Amino acid sequence: MIRRRGSRQETQNGGPQGTAAGAALPVEQHRLIPRYHSGDRKIEAGRDLFSIGWTGKSVFNLLDGWVAVYTLLEDGRRQIVQFALPGAILGILPSRRGPATVGAQALTDVTVSVIPASVLTSQARTDPEICLRLVRSLARDCSLAFDHLTSIGRRSARGRVAHLLLELFTRYRAQWPGNRIEEMSLPLTQEQIGDATGLTFVHVNRVLSAMRKEGIVQFHYRRLRILDPDRLIEVAGVDPETAAGWLERRPWT
Amino acid sequence: MIRRRGSRQETQNGGPQGTAAGAALPVEQHRLIPRYHSGDRKIEAGRDLFSIGWTGKSVFNLLDGWVAVYTLLEDGRRQIVQFALPGAILGILPSRRGPATVGAQALTDVTVSVIPASVLTSQARTDPEICLRLVRSLARDCSLAFDHLTSIGRRSARGRVAHLLLELFTRYRAQWPGNRIEEMSLPLTQEQIGDATGLTFVHVNRVLSAMRKEGIVQFHYRRLRILDPDRLIEVAGVDPETAAGWLERRPWT
DNA sequence: CGTATGATTGAAGAGTGTCAACTGCAGTGG
DNA sequence: CCACTGCAGTTGACACTCTTCAATCATACG
Known part of the structure; x- marks a missing residue:
């Protein structure tokens, strides 16, 4: 367990009437692989989608809710490196083998589509648009990370x-x-x-x-x-x- | 011009006998699109491959040398957000329109392959492997950025x-x-x-x-x-x- | 040699961290 | 119903890391 001050968590969602109700962009619009519903999961606020050291071979397509991506230091201090909103793709590992070096914690109740890496790569090979969306998503993540770096550094x-x-x-x-x-x-x-x-x-x-x-x-x-x-x-x-x-x-x- | 302390730059390259000479991995191994040589450029140490605000529609595949990717604050202070080594892909913009929010400066004399965005996307659509390599490259950049964030933050x-x-x-x-x-x-x-x-x-x-x-x-x-x-x-x-x-x-x- | 850039060192001060105590709110159980 | 508990937020005093300003030294290059 991590040394935290607490763990009480918000349970309702972000939107004015909850995310699903008044949504301008419905959940489906955030789905990376349109007809792939079988990986859908709900995760309650405070739980990890995956933790540091996780070795699963899946990718998480966030459909609803907020997620914090974080790293830990040896002494238990934590750094949040990314806030993910619906549409985000989480858990893409830089090398195929090797465990995750970051964790992802649900800040609200969350619904994700869990996509096995095999499904993703085969889909990406079939439909180049999916791969390009991945590229755009990652490019945005990088760009945001660079903004954070500038902010924290200077x-x-x-x-x-x-x-x-x-x-x-x-x-x-x-x-x-x-x-x-x-x-x-x-x-x-x-x-x-x-x-x-x-x-x-x-x-x-x-x-x-x-x-x-x-x-x-x-x-x-x-x-x-x-x-x-x-x-x-x-x-x-x-x-x-x-x-x-x-x-x-x-x-x- | 940016308020810097100086601009004298290293001119020779990184390797023990210069990068090209004793290279274990030859330059070609870092090329994203194997048979695309027509975009090759040499850029001397200290120059920018592209600067903040740049609106060109190309991507830079670093083949040899070191590059620093940076952002600037209004008062002229600078944050280096990434060090790129041969094999890196630079200049992928998060949104198709809109200027670059980072600049890239050659730390050594550098050779790059400048790939027009149109060429890249068409190639990526044809050959899914290229797109997947892009994804891996970006995932690594993100991962490194997260490491830096943790370092600077904590x-x-x-x-x-x-x-x-x-x-x-x-x-x-x-x-x-x-x-x-x-x-x-x-x-x-x-x-x-x-x-x-x-x-x-x-x-x-x-x-x-x-x-x-x-x-x-x-x-x-x-x-x-x-x-x-x-x-x-x-x-x-x-x-x-x-x-x-x-x-x-x-x-x- | 003179100049420009990068490195080095000192002194003083600002900005954050650390430690500690206390408040307020919400849920829980007697 | 009310006291108890646990977590988030708040505030104060003090220590310490890092910045700022300044001067000097060292090295490369014309």
């Missing part, structure tokens, strides 16, 4: 937290194009925000308190409300034009 | 530098399986090590000095010598078994 604690919130808000809203409200359910604890930004939860708390007092964002009870988008963008240290582009709706984010 | 300055040196040494040696010497040419300045680890070059210097005095590694004049691999692994905070595996030869790293 920004202040304030900047990192602001950047993360902005990113998650943006990606979330891209899935719910109808919603113009600057509010969302963000199924994270402050400790998880710390694990993603390379900070301690104590310091995350101070940063969030400060930004709340300054009227920039409010994050309470796993709900995020953006009070002043412009200042958030400024604190995040993002080019305003780029950020403005993010706040437009984009498919496949 | 390790001390010592740990980050040690981890980076260990990684680069390992990947380098995987390309030169014959060489058992714990010494290599590492075409980086201390500032670039800082840009990769999220530290200032001043502090990188202090860390390197300390590790030299302690007889762990020596890094001078762009040559790296590993004096005590076991202690390096320990300082890097890597599981000794995993690291031992890295120090075996591996293809395609």
Whole structure:
């Protein structure tokens, strides 16, 4: 077991009325292999889809819910390296043999399509479009990882937290194009925000308190409300034009 | 122009007798599309293969030399997000439209195969193996990015530098399986090590000095010598078994 | 030789981490 | 119904790592 502060988990899902109900993009739209339903699983919040050291030969196509991909250090500290939203493909291993070097934990109740590697590769050989979608998915993951690297490597604690919130808000809203409200359910604890930004939860708390007092964002009870988008963008240290582009709706984010 | 401390660059290549001469794996082995030679280019050390904001529709298949992939902040600070070695595929954009959010700078003189996106996608549709190689390449990039994230997010300055040196040494040696010497040419300045680890070059210097005095590694004049691999692994905070595996030869790293 | 780049060292200060205590909320069981 | 428990959040004091600013040294190149 990992030394964590706790394990109580959000159980309901992200959307205004739960993900399935008011969804602009139905679950099927996130499926990588259209007619392959037999691998569908539901996993409850807090459980791992797979853990570090896992040697299974499958890939996980996230259909609904939030997932955190993480690594562990020897002393039990954790780094969240990716937040996955519906449409994500998880568990693609860099080498065919060898165990997973990351784990994936459900942040909400989750539904995934578990695709055996054999099925995936044979499908990919048959239908090049599937393979190309894999490439796009991985390219996006890489690009996001590079953003995180920049954030953690070069920004202040304030900047990192602001950047993360902005990113998650943006990606979330891209899935719910109808919603113009600057509010969302963000199924994270402050400790998880710390694990993603390379900070301690104590310091995350101070940063969030400060930004709340300054009227920039409010994050309470796993709900995020953006009070002043412009200042958030400024604190995040993002080019305003780029950020403005993010706040437009984009498919496949 | 970017505010850098300098621009003097290493001109000769990485290998003991230059990459081409004593190569265990010839350049052709790193080519993604076997019979496509018409895009070959040579780029001299210090130049960018492509810069941030670049809108070209090509992909770069690195055949020889070292490349650093980087991002910039508004104030000119830089983060190196990836070191690319021969065999790497660079410049795959997450969305078809939109400019590159990273740049790629040659650290040594470099030869690349520039593949127009149209050629690549048509080839990928024809030959699924090419697409699968793309997937593997991207999966490796992601995996390395996750390692860096963990390092920068959670390790001390010592740990980050040690981890980076260990990684680069390992990947380098995987390309030169014959060489058992714990010494290599590492075409980086201390500032670039800082840009990769999220530290200032001043502090990188202090860390390197300390590790030299302690007889762990020596890094001078762009040559790296590993004096005590076991202690390096320990300082890097890597599981000794995993690291031992890295120090075996591996293809395609 | 003079100049430019990279490396080295020192001193002082800012930003985060660590340790510790306390609050508030939600579920649980007597 | 209420006390108990466990987890997330909050706050304060202090230590320490790393940055910043500055000056100097070393090496390559014209």
